[in-house]
Amino acid sequence: xxxxxxxxxxxxxxxxxxxxxxxxxxxxxxxxxxxxxxxxxxxxxxxxxxxxxxxxxxxxxxxxxxxxxxxxxxxxxxxxxxxxxxxxxxxxxxxxxxxxxxxxxxxxxxxxxxxxxxxxxxxxxxxxxxxxxxxxxxxxxxxxxxxxxxxxxxxxxxxxxxxxxxxxxxxxxxxxxxxxxxxxxxxxxxxxxxxxxxxxxxxxxxxxxxxxxxxxxxxxxxxxxxxxxxxxxxxxxx
Amino acid sequence: xxxxxxxxxxxxxxxxxxxxxxxxxxxxxxxxxxxxxxxxxxxxxxxxxxxxxxxxxxxxxxxxxxxxxxxxxxxxxxxxxxxxxxxxxxxxxxxxxxxxxxxxxxxxxxxxxxxxxxxxxxxxxxxxxxxxxxxxxxxxxxxxxxxxxxxxxxxxxxxxxxxxxxxxxxxxxxxxxxxxxxxxxxxxxxxxxxxxxxxxxxxxxxxxxxxxxxxxxxxxxxxxxxxxxxxxxxxxxx
DNA sequence: CGTGCTTTTGAATAGTATCAAGGCCGGTGG
DNA sequence: CCACCGGCCTTGATACTATTCAAAAGCACG
Numbered sequence: 001x002x003x004x005x006x007x008x009x010x011x012x013x014x015x016x017x018x019x020x021x022x023x024x025x026x027x028x029x030x031x032x033x034x035x036x037x038x039x040x041x042x043x044x045x046x047x048x049x050x051x052x053x054x055x056x057x058x059x060x061x062x063x064x065x066x067x068x069x070x071x072x073x074x075x076x077x078x079x080x081x082x083x084x085x086x087x088x089x090x091x092x093x094x095x096x097x098x099x100x101x102x103x104x105x106x107x108x109x110x111x112x113x114x115x116x117x118x119x120x121x122x123x124x125x126x127x128x129x130x131x132x133x134x135x136x137x138x139x140x141x142x143x144x145x146x147x148x149x150x151x152x153x154x155x156x157x158x159x160x161x162x163x164x165x166x167x168x169x170x171x172x173x174x175x176x177x178x179x180x181x182x183x184x185x186x187x188x189x190x191x192x193x194x195x196x197x198x199x200x201x202x203x204x205x206x207x208x209x210x211x212x213x214x215x216x217x218x219x220x221x222x223x224x225x226x227x228x229x230x231x232x233x234x235x236x237x238x
Numbered sequence: 239x240x241x242x243x244x245x246x247x248x249x250x251x252x253x254x255x256x257x258x259x260x261x262x263x264x265x266x267x268x269x270x271x272x273x274x275x276x277x278x279x280x281x282x283x284x285x286x287x288x289x290x291x292x293x294x295x296x297x298x299x300x301x302x303x304x305x306x307x308x309x310x311x312x313x314x315x316x317x318x319x320x321x322x323x324x325x326x327x328x329x330x331x332x333x334x335x336x337x338x339x340x341x342x343x344x345x346x347x348x349x350x351x352x353x354x355x356x357x358x359x360x361x362x363x364x365x366x367x368x369x370x371x372x373x374x375x376x377x378x379x380x381x382x383x384x385x386x387x388x389x390x391x392x393x394x395x396x397x398x399x400x401x402x403x404x405x406x407x408x409x410x411x412x413x414x415x416x417x418x419x420x421x422x423x424x425x426x427x428x429x430x431x432x433x434x435x436x437x438x439x440x441x442x443x444x445x446x447x448x449x450x451x452x453x454x455x456x457x458x459x460x461x462x463x464x465x466x467x468x469x470x471x472x473x474x475x476x
Numbered sequence: 477c478g479t480g481c482t483t484t485t486g487a488a489t490a491g492t493a494t495c496a497a498g499g500c501c502g503g504t505g506g
Numbered sequence: 507c508c509a510c511c512g513g514c515c516t517t518g519a520t521a522c523t524a525t526t527c528a529a530a531a532g533c534a535c536g
Binding site for chain 1: 379
Binding site: 418419420430431434435438451 | 482
């Protein structure tokens, strides 16, 4: 973690919610924010620490985890540029989640006191954040259904699609991120062995290819089918 | 579904978010809202219908479902007095979830156009809604972890605790709601047979008692233990 | 007093987690 | 440059758990 100083007034991140504030407020935030560079693997938030504000991701990739059964980690959410970490709403409480940088990440921090003033004076900012939460909620509701009902094959397909959605593919159809099998298992809600077996099956079916640890997506539509098949049952919809 | 007319100015629901608006706005909402009584089992929202606004639960019990694998229903959330249905943020889209009354329920509906004006003119309303979403998000994140990692025993314990949290127990320690085994299965993310088997086990362990379809909670702390044991591993926390 | 629905139980089957062992790869030090 | 080490990946065998199917019992309702 190393302190840096990119001003909000020159910041090029178009998705940052702070941009929803008025120009004079952006200046105030500029003076009050803390900006740090986190190295790959570094903790941004530790589970159980007191909540002091919200983290805004300028650039980077972050995994949000909670510790569960037998100390197993579950990846609850993946976040990148423009996303936030540490939801508003539990001052005096502790973070129920931890956040770890998956790549070197530049992250701005705004403390609770400043945030409260921002909400009061910038309705558009509050509104945008409300919409963000609303969307996240909707996504999680879908994910709950998936994780609860899917078998391993479907879970792995869903995890891959989730990774594509968040981080995207490069020009060679390669996943723009390098996760351990264990990390993928923590997204899908199973263990590393199951992930490997299923990836091998997908490889045999020519849906993906493996290049070392990297995963190349050959037929994304096939992954979609595995999930869609699950979602669309028009004959059942009343 | 039958139209009723309780004015917001005399409404006694303390949790309703509309109360966060200014008095003049409450009058405007009063003129623009639609209030209906839904009978037990009636659909409030149908999966796939266009989104037109937000539903505010005055009184009642509602299950929020999505249709998944092989047409199985997953109960994503349970809602009661003061909660809302149909998240803001997908105008022009269709509801990804359905909502069904579990008891006779009185529900107010406000359409998108009115809502947008409310957000613009009532920052406190927007802020309150943002906080609500933030809390819901946090709860769902915990639930995701649970559902993904728990075995049947733990899932059933969690489902029972969830029911207690939302609907509470009456003076005889009876669950304040009557769900089918299938409904409980749709919360826990398994099937009705597993629920029955596990309820029988809990009964033998004197953790619960069954009175017909009703469930009596004898030792809630034992249910907590089953879940807590899962959450607390201090030796592992870094 | 049937009829249909939900609950309950049992048995067979399929699926998943766990354990163990070997392979691969990158990094380190000789 | 090579040999070794440790970590992650991979695969197989096994034990366990959950799902499915089938059938009986209980219950509500007309």
